[in-house]
Amino acid sequence: MAAILEMRGITKTFPGVKALDNVNLKVEPGEIHALVGENGAGKSTLMKVLSGVYPFGSYEGEIFYEGQLSKFRDIAESEHVGIIIIHQELALVPLLSIAENIFLGNETSRFGVIDWDQAFARTRDLLKTVGLDENPETLITNIGVGKQQLVEIAKALSKKVKLLILDEPTASLSEKDSDALLSLLLNFKKQGISSILISHKLNEISKVADQITILRDGTTVETLNCHTTEINEDRIIQGMVGRDMAHRYPPRTPKIGETLLEVKSWNAHHHLHADRLVVKNINFTVRKGEIVGIAGLMGSGRTELAMSIFGRAYGQGISGTVRMNGKDADVSTINKAIEAGIAYVTEDRKQLGLVLDENITKNTTLANLPGVSTAMVIDEDKEYGVASDYRTKMRIRSFGVAQQTVNLSGGNQQKVVLSKWLFTEPQILILDEPTRGIDVGAKYEIYAIINELADQGRGVLMISSEMPELLGMCDRIYVMNEGKFVGEFPAAEASQETIMRAIMRSKELH
Amino acid sequence: MSRITAEEGLKPATGVPVAKTDPDAPGWRGLLKKGNFRDYGLMIALVLIMLFFEYTTHGVLFQPLNLTNLILQNSYVVVMALGMLLVIVAGHIDLSIGSLVGFVGALAAVLMVNYNVNYALATIMCLAVGGLIGASQGYFIAYLKIPSFIVTLAGMLVFRGLTLAVLQGASVGPFPDFFQLLSKGFIPKLNGFDLSLPIAAVLWLILVGTGWRRLSNQRKHGVVAESVGSFLIRNGVIGLVLFGFAFQMTQYRGLPNVLIIMFVLIMLYRFVTNKTTIGRRIYALGGNVKAAKLSGIKTERLTFLTFVNMGVLAGLAGMIFAARLNTATPKGGVGFELDVIAACFIGGASAAGGVGKVTGAVIGAFIIGVMNNGMSIMGIGIDYQQVIKGLVLLAAVCLDVYNKNKA
Numbered sequence: 001m002a003a004i005l006e007m008r009g010i011t012k013t014f015p016g017v018k019a020l021d022n023v024n025l026k027v028e029p030g031e032i033h034a035l036v037g038e039n040g041a042g043k044s045t046l047m048k049v050l051s052g053v054y055p056f057g058s059y060e061g062e063i064f065y066e067g068q069l070s071k072f073r074d075i076a077e078s079e080h081v082g083i084i085i086i087h088q089e090l091a092l093v094p095l096l097s098i099a100e101n102i103f104l105g106n107e108t109s110r111f112g113v114i115d116w117d118q119a120f121a122r123t124r125d126l127l128k129t130v131g132l133d134e135n136p137e138t139l140i141t142n143i144g145v146g147k148q149q150l151v152e153i154a155k156a157l158s159k160k161v162k163l164l165i166l167d168e169p170t171a172s173l174s175e176k177d178s179d180a181l182l183s184l185l186l187n188f189k190k191q192g193i194s195s196i197l198i199s200h201k202l203n204e205i206s207k208v209a210d211q212i213t214i215l216r217d218g219t220t221v222e223t224l225n226c227h228t229t230e231i232n233e234d235r236i237i238q239g240m241v242g243r244d245m246a247h248r249y250p251p252r253t254p255k256i257g258e259t260l261l262e263v264k265s266w267n268a269h270h271h272l273h274a275d276r277l278v279v280k281n282i283n284f285t286v287r288k289g290e291i292v293g294i295a296g297l298m299g300s301g302r303t304e305l306a307m308s309i310f311g312r313a314y315g316q317g318i319s320g321t322v323r324m325n326g327k328d329a330d331v332s333t334i335n336k337a338i339e340a341g342i343a344y345v346t347e348d349r350k351q352l353g354l355v356l357d358e359n360i361t362k363n364t365t366l367a368n369l370p371g372v373s374t375a376m377v378i379d380e381d382k383e384y385g386v387a388s389d390y391r392t393k394m395r396i397r398s399f400g401v402a403q404q405t406v407n408l409s410g411g412n413q414q415k416v417v418l419s420k421w422l423f424t425e426p427q428i429l430i431l432d433e434p435t436r437g438i439d440v441g442a443k444y445e446i447y448a449i450i451n452e453l454a455d456q457g458r459g460v461l462m463i464s465s466e467m468p469e470l471l472g473m474c475d476r477i478y479v480m481n482e483g484k485f486v487g488e489f490p491a492a493e494a495s496q497e498t499i500m501r502a503i504m505r506s507k508e509l510h
Numbered sequence: 511m512s513r514i515t516a517e518e519g520l521k522p523a524t525g526v527p528v529a530k531t532d533p534d535a536p537g538w539r540g541l542l543k544k545g546n547f548r549d550y551g552l553m554i555a556l557v558l559i560m561l562f563f564e565y566t567t568h569g570v571l572f573q574p575l576n577l578t579n580l581i582l583q584n585s586y587v588v589v590m591a592l593g594m595l596l597v598i599v600a601g602h603i604d605l606s607i608g609s610l611v612g613f614v615g616a617l618a619a620v621l622m623v624n625y626n627v628n629y630a631l632a633t634i635m636c637l638a639v640g641g642l643i644g645a646s647q648g649y650f651i652a653y654l655k656i657p658s659f660i661v662t663l664a665g666m667l668v669f670r671g672l673t674l675a676v677l678q679g680a681s682v683g684p685f686p687d688f689f690q691l692l693s694k695g696f697i698p699k700l701n702g703f704d705l706s707l708p709i710a711a712v713l714w715l716i717l718v719g720t721g722w723r724r725l726s727n728q729r730k731h732g733v734v735a736e737s738v739g740s741f742l743i744r745n746g747v748i749g750l751v752l753f754g755f756a757f758q759m760t761q762y763r764g765l766p767n768v769l770i771i772m773f774v775l776i777m778l779y780r781f782v783t784n785k786t787t788i789g790r791r792i793y794a795l796g797g798n799v800k801a802a803k804l805s806g807i808k809t810e811r812l813t814f815l816t817f818v819n820m821g822v823l824a825g826l827a828g829m830i831f832a833a834r835l836n837t838a839t840p841k842g843g844v845g846f847e848l849d850v851i852a853a854c855f856i857g858g859a860s861a862a863g864g865v866g867k868v869t870g871a872v873i874g875a876f877i878i879g880v881m882n883n884g885m886s887i888m889g890i891g892i893d894y895q896q897v898i899k900g901l902v903l904l905a906a907v908c909l910d911v912y913n914k915n916k917a
Contacts, residue, residue, distance in 0.1 A: 313804060334803065334805075335808070338806045344804065346804060351798075351800060352800050352801055352804055355793075355798040355802065355864065357864050362793075362794070366790075366794055366802070367805035367806055369787040373787050376786050376788060377785050378785055378786065380727050380785075381730070384730070384731040400731075401731070420805065
């Protein structure tokens, strides 16, 4: 059978950079084709070429779709023939209903008057197909990210999709939602719909993909056929980074000291609903030089716990005690928490971590401006020195420290956020999803930095949804579910199974 | 701001076509591109607009009397633009300042004329009232999280109404002589010697000195700063303009007092925005309020303070304006907020917050002022004056957005 899509010799140049260099991609009908590569390898650019975001003529090479040479001038043209992209950042309108979103721009109408009966009926069918049990009139803002993802897919289905492109669809989904999504893709495959799956989660890819194309630095490295060759994660990583990554986590010999942070009977209520307890009677400790993990599903209350400790940045009706070095610590405001020696690196570095319009220097010193000023006047020499210092130490790849952070890659942005918090001289670092959306190579560097911080005698509390990461990095892991700690494992006893079992068992007790 | 050197680190891919506008290209184009295009562009635009009106008014614009008027007419706009810039950078807007100008002017008149309060005490009271009004609006905006647009729109109505109430619908004046000096006074001559030129020299030296320090800092820190040549040319031109201006002023009555107030305030706010922690925090707050808050910045208090500051400056502007007219009228300050906001946006401030410069806002204020003045001399009606001002504002912001997208 002829390929449904063949991209031949695609070259795309931006002023100053060759983003794609002679890239080839061939997708067979009814297959799941995974596209992997580090951030900046050219995956998204390639998909923008395919969908017409970069119109015909702005790139070199040819696109054959269903055997015909295609010259898409915009997204409407590619959607018209059945190529639908679902972007990482979902394109749904929060305050419109599911049905309104699905038919947005494509309303079932006569003379401009929308036929709501038909819209709702079709929405119900579509939701059934994607396995989403929700009322079509429910507002998008009231359903979780996982369900929103499904609505996006339902929207794609409403447009008679033949080739579905998913850009990191599971990046913000829990394991359960991810599995549901992947089995949906397998279902589509049976119906003859092809998909291109862009993902950093290699375990998922090895589960569902028929073929894997690996991009590196804007060129095609290789295409692996999953049915004829043995595929494992290390094999893919090797292709992505061009070297063997035998050790995905840098080695470290823990030097654990006395108790540094002690949190006792910590409770916090939802920031809007005062009667909803989201953090329930949590007790934990972090010792000097120790990396402690908090495992759990999305929405289990991990971020809420961390932020409520960090100067009540989240929630209301907070109670409990925090002790640092055996003494009661005042963490009632963010400033006091910082003074007490706590730093919190958010899970969302773009929205909550950085001032993207500002440069590296200004972001680095933001949380400790008094550290570079006398009597409220900033000493620019000193500030520059501090920022350059961290840039070297953290190996932030940029043109100097005057570069705006918006132009940095995810990994380098995260290093700037880490620099900002290290400059406050924290004793405890709470890292919330420190490697989310960061490519494999940069992840390793972040891990190395975390290890070094622990070796300096600081305590690290690490929240992550990627269990292998916690298992690879932590000395001790707490398991959180529905606002409670439901298990605690030393590194030696922890495994994906024990953690999942702790979560499941806590559910059964209800 | 975003221009950077490639001293190390990433190198662009090889075999890549060179961008059309090479920042290192010689000549004017390169000069413009290399430093801060925005600043030069604005300054050049101001000069071109002045030359244009000098031509179309047959030389009236640069006459000593008219130059003096130009300064006096614009002083309150400039003063308020300083406060408005901070408000806009913090991500807010203040529509109430026109009414505030009217109200504080009215208050000053009633205190001094009707109640014979000492002018110094009355001035302090008026500044305090301005600050209090700013604080009350700031409280709603910062702590109760009511959008600034709505709070200050309400303030605009409330204080216009109170102006009418305080004045009981009539104009009140004249002011005591000493108070009038705020607007109508000039730097006194020293034994008959006009101090305009020496003062201009001092101001110029301050400008060159601070500019040079900043330039050498930028070079040290790896920011692509302008070349020494362009720095010299730029400051040479500024010097010429400054001395030419001062010379013209000596032909009339010398430098107005209010010009000195303005200059001191401009330098103060430049310092605060560029060099102090509070300035830096306002920019961070406007750039990303959540990130700023999580970095331990007291965002509410900072927002509150920017409105207090705006209130005090609007109070000062109200008194300067009243002193200039020598009466407080119920219509005093109507529409001023529009000129002030326009000045900030022409000067490159972003409506989204986090971006904007004091120098830009001041030049923006003068662009508006020169246009007002020039068009009035030309005899263009108030109808088309507004049309033209509106179009200039739109064009300036379009140019800004276009430049940003190209970068």
